[in-house]
Amino acid sequence: MNLMGNILGTRTRSQRLALVGVLMLGVLLLCAVAAPWLAPFDPTERVTRPFAAPSAEHWLGADDVGHDLLSMLIHGARISLFVGIVAAVIATAVGTIVGVVAGYSRGVVDTVLMRIVDVVLALPVLPLTIVIGVFAGPGLRTQVMVISAVLWAGLARELRAQVLTLRERDHIQAERAMGAGPWYVLRRHVAPAVLPLVVPQFVLTIKTAVLLEASLAFLGLGDISAASWGAMLSMAHARNAFLTDAWIWWVIPPGAAIAVTVLAFALLGNAIEERSRPILLPARRPRKKLGPVPARVDPGVEGGAPLVIDDLTVVYGADGRGATGVGFTVGAGELVALVGESGSGKSTVAAAAMGLLPAAARIVSGAVRVAGRDVSTMSPAELRVLRGNRIALIPQEALSALDPVYTIGTQIDEAVLAHRSCTGAQARERTLDLLTDVGLGVDRVDAYPHQLSGGMRQRVVIAMALANEPDVLVADEPTSGLDVLREAEVLALLDELRVRRSLALLIVTHNLPVVERIADRIAVMKDGELVEIGTAEQIAAAPVHPYTRTLVESAPRLRRAPQEVFS
Incomplete structure (x- = not known):
């Protein structure tokens, strides 16, 4: 009882922390989206005297030129979050493609891609971003390019290891034995299995991207026409804010905003990573057609044995x-x-x-x-x-050969649709006939593999093998x-x-x-x-x-x- 209480308590804490992260991100995204309406002034115009102290009209005072710091802070959310999210999307997409292709292809493709990953991971992140940024020149495009270029490799390595394991599982081999092509296997079985790993990594990558954006902007590699939080820190340092009391309202707010953003993404990403497992993915009904399939070939036995x-x-x-x-x-x-x-x-x-x-x-x-x-x-x-x-295969261990996240009906439907151009309803009708042929009741069509006995699962894989006669x-x-x-x-x-x-x-x-x-x-x-x-x-x-x-x-x-x- 104590152990169960501890487990439930841990999950409850994780959910609470995730909720806190979501609320924090909600506020930040609201500020970013509604910045033109929330900001009291235009952040690019002089609206008061330089180094003005906080007041009822200017809550955070002004910088050395007279720009309203609160308006700059609100508009800075747009730049920081935009760069972080876009860079994370690109890095996650590249890392996912490289990891999945390398893990499933193996051979020369795997070797070449993983050596590139090794080189990227071997180089220190911040010095590498600085070097690339200096050569590319300052700007938002440079920030996005540099950040995404250094963040994709870690995800690629992790996903490759998962895909290598998935590729050798019996249910993947069974799909290949039924004639499924690599793109179909990747789309239908590998992608749903790795998606729970990609989602939390994407959220955590945004966190890292926001930090890198702040670092690059602080070093002067950001967009000088649109101040992000990192650019605000850079300007405060360059314009002698630390020689006056202005640093309190010029440095602390953007620094706190960066910290809150990183914390919010970390809380949400860790919670998703803890809860996400391939077994929790909902089963999907088959689509009407799986795309064009090759025509059925003529046996051409010419009197010989099959x-x-x-x-x-x-x-x-x-x-x-x-x-x-x-x-x-x-x-x-x-x-x-x-x-x-x-x-x-x-x-x-x-x-x-x-x-x-x-x-x-x-x-x-x-x-x-x-x-x-x-x-x-x-x-x-x-x-x-x-x-x-x-020719069809009845694999050795039915439990391993069946995908645990799909019902047996869905998996037999796949075996039918892999070689027949028919609708989902027609495939399901064929599935019910096959279940009857192998001695299983049609009421088992929506059962998952773990809900069947060993003998029943063996009958399911026999039905799948017989699907196309x-x-x-x-x-x-x-x-x-x-x-x-x-x-x-x-x-x-x-x-x-x-x-x-x-x-x-x-x-x-x-x-x-x-x-x-x-x-x-x-x-x-x-x-x-x-x-x-x-x-x-x-x-x-x-x-x-x-x-x-x-x-x-x-x-x-x-x-x-x-x-x-x-x-």
Whole structure:
């Protein structure tokens, strides 16, 4: 109870501080917007004697020329906030684009962009702004350019790290397996996930930009025709305000205004940063169309099997072997189980079939033909047409493969809309049919992944894989993490679907007993090589290779008791 009270108390304090920050910013923005009506005099005109003391007519007195200091203070809010907000917008936009592109692209693009970021971050901020400002000359444009040029790099580095993590999550890989392109993934899944990080950083960047603007203006790099708060401090210093009592009403008010502005943005930004999490983002309904999508390709099998692995060799890095000389086919309506221990290369073969090999892997020989086309020779655009359309993936861990911030109905809608030009209502109708096909009630369509059991989530990813009626289905450890009953149910569902839909079904697993009852053929891999392939009966009863015999003998089975025991 005490711990919960402390947590609630902390949140309450954070909300109070954020409210204080909002009120302070509200007053400052009101002053900036309504400055021509709030200011009692024109700040550029002489309205009293020089160094006039505060009075009922001039609340803060006058400067050495006779300008009303209160009017200058009110109008200064417009300049300081304008420069701070505009510079923060530019810096945030540049930092976001660089961070997201570098994190998602990786490779050469990532290396080049991050080296630029390193150079910017290695240089001290204030000296760098001064040097650039001196060369560019004084003015508001210079201030905005200089401030935005030194503030974007920190945000870019932070967002890159987040995008690198997001890119490898299973639900992003599942989107790519369904044929989603990089811009769609970035817009639909990466952007909503990084937005909660961008918003507080933007608010905190304004705080830093206001401070830098004051520093640049104090050094004489601001707009001399429009005095900001920093320019007021610069003029007070240059015009000997400290030799008289004028510094009290000439220096303290703009200094206090800068401090209040920085504090207000800090309170608001920290509160947003504390509360913002990707899981809190509301789910959005799908749009009517996801834009133009490539046309459905003709299978072009020419009498061959829908999936052909032809003498495939995949290597990692310089000489790391992932698979060597692997060859087998999966015919229409056939279930082939690819089994082996961890590290045997079976997942590499499955990834090659999907065209989803990691960056470190490459095909050095052989071919993978899906619906008669060699995956290894296809362009990224052609692969996006293929994935989720002619070949689909059932990922290993459904909870990780599903995006936690969207309902399962929305995610199945996406799988439909990725390859079909239809309305949202038509996609939802297809989604409801798919949920029925996999044994889930249509009442689950608005459920979130965490509200479903492991078996239910597995049925959801099966429905997503079937959304566009593929010819080939690759199931990567489809029963991993399920109990025995749910495991049997999922396997029975896959078996029934491949028969009814005449699917070429490849199941990747290390658990031989779970597939030998439903598989037509079993392929056994060890150390990247296909050591044996045969019918399920032959592999289970009379394996030829010593490793296969060891695998069969070591697998626990429930065997039927002899008949005489019950007589």
